[in-house]
Amino acid sequence: SAIAFGLDAPFEIEYHDSFGSTNDRARDLAVEGRSDIAIVTDEQTGARGRLERQWTAPSGGVWMSLLVRPDRPPAHVPVFTLAAAVATTRAAREAGVDAHIKWPNDVLVGDGGGPDAADSVATGRGGRKLAGVLTEMEGEADRVSWLIVGIGVNANVDTADLPPGATSIREEVGDVDRRAFVQRLLEEFHALRADTEAVLPAWREYASTLGRRVRVETPGGTVEGEAVDVRFPGALVVRTDDGEEVVHAGDCEHLRSA
Numbered sequence: 724s725a726i727a728f729g730l731d732a733p734f735e736i737e738y739h740d741s742f743g744s745t746n747d748r749a750r751d752l753a754v755e756g757r758s759d760i761a762i763v764t765d766e767q768t769g770a771r772g773r774l775e776r777q778w779t780a781p782s783g784g785v786w787m788s789l790l791v792r793p794d795r796p797p798a799h800v801p802v803f804t805l806a807a808a809v810a811t812t813r814a815a816r817e818a819g820v821d822a823h824i825k826w827p828n829d830v831l832v833g834d835g836g837g838p839d840a841a842d843s844v845a846t847g848r849g850g851r852k853l854a855g856v857l858t859e860m861e862g863e864a865d866r867v868s869w870l871i872v873g874i875g876v877n878a879n880v881d882t883a884d885l886p887p888g889a890t891s892i893r894e895e896v897g898d899v900d901r902r903a904f905v906q907r908l909l910e911e912f913h914a915l916r917a918d919t920e921a922v923l924p925a926w927r928e929y930a931s932t933l934g935r936r937v938r939v940e941t942p943g944g945t946v947e948g949e950a951v952d953v954r955f956p957g958a959l960v961v962r963t964d965d966g967e968e969v970v971h972a973g974d975c976e977h978l979r980s981a
C-alpha cells in the first residue's frame with residue numbers, strides 16, 4: 724500500500740491504492756452489517772460530488788468514506804456532515820492551511836470574508852475549494868440505519884490535475900503526511916459525533932459564510948440575503964428583504980457585500 728495505515732484511530736481502516744468511489748465500497752460494507760470503518764484510497768476513478776456531480780480524485784489525495792451508525796433520527800444527519808467539515812478544517816489548519824467552511828460543507832482557502840472575498844469567489848482565486856463532503860444514508864422514520872460520510876481532500880495533488888477553482892494542501896503549504904492527516908481528521912470526527920452539541924459552535928468559528936451576503940439555490944427556489952446563523956441540524960438562517968428564511972439544503976454562493 725502507498726500509505727502505511729497502522730493508525731491508532733477510532734475507526735478500522737480499509738486501504739485501497741485505487742477505487743471507483745469509496746462511498747460505493749462503504750455502502751457494500753453497510754449492507755454486510757459493518758460499522759465504524761473508514762475506507763481510504765489513493766485515487767478514485769469514479770468519484771461523485773453532490774447532485775450527481777463528478778469529483779476529481781487523482782493519486783495523492785485523501786479520499787475517504789466513514790461508515791457509521793448513529794443512534795439518531797434521519798433528520799439529524801446534517802449535523803454529521805457539518806462535523807466532517809469541521810474535522811477536515813481542523814486537520815487542514817494543523818497542516819498550516821488557512822481553511823474556512825462555506826455552508827454547508829465546502830472547505831475553502833482564502834475566503835475568510837472581507838471586502839475582497841466576493842471577487843475571489845467569482846474568479847476562483849480567493850475561495851479556492853480544498854475539500855468537500857458527500858453524505859449518503861439509509862434510515863427508518865425514527866432511526867438512521869447507516870450513514871456514509873464521504874470526504875475528499877486535495878492533499879498532495881497538483882492543481883493542474885484539479886478543476887478550476889480548486890486548491891490543494893500541496894499548492895498552499897507543500898505536501899502533508901497523509902497518515903497523520905487522516906488520523907487527526909478521524910479523531911476530530913470521532914469526538915464530534917460523541918458530542919454533537921459541540922458541532923455548531925465549532926462550525927460557526929470556522930465558517931466564512933456567516934455575516935456575508937449569499938445567494939442559495941435551494942430545491943424550492945433562490946434565497947438571497949445575509950447569512951446570519953446556522954441552526955440545528957445544519958440549516959442556514961438567511962435574513963432576506965421579507966424576513967428570515969431557514970434553508971435546509973442548497974448550493975451557496977458568497978456575494979459582494981454592497
Ligand code: BT5
Pocket residue numbers: 743744745746747767769770771772773774776777778779780786787788829852853854855856857873874875876877885886888889890
Ligand atoms: C462535494 O460535492 O464537494 C462532495 C465531494 C465528495 C468527494 C468524496 S471523496 C470520497 C467520497 N467518495 C466519493 O465518490 N465522493 C466522496 P459538490 O459540492 O457537489 O461539488 C462538486 C463540484 O466541485 C464539481 O462539480 C466540480 O465543480 C468541483 N470539483 C470536482 N472535483 C474537485 C476537487 N477535487 N476539488 C475541488 N473541487 C472539485
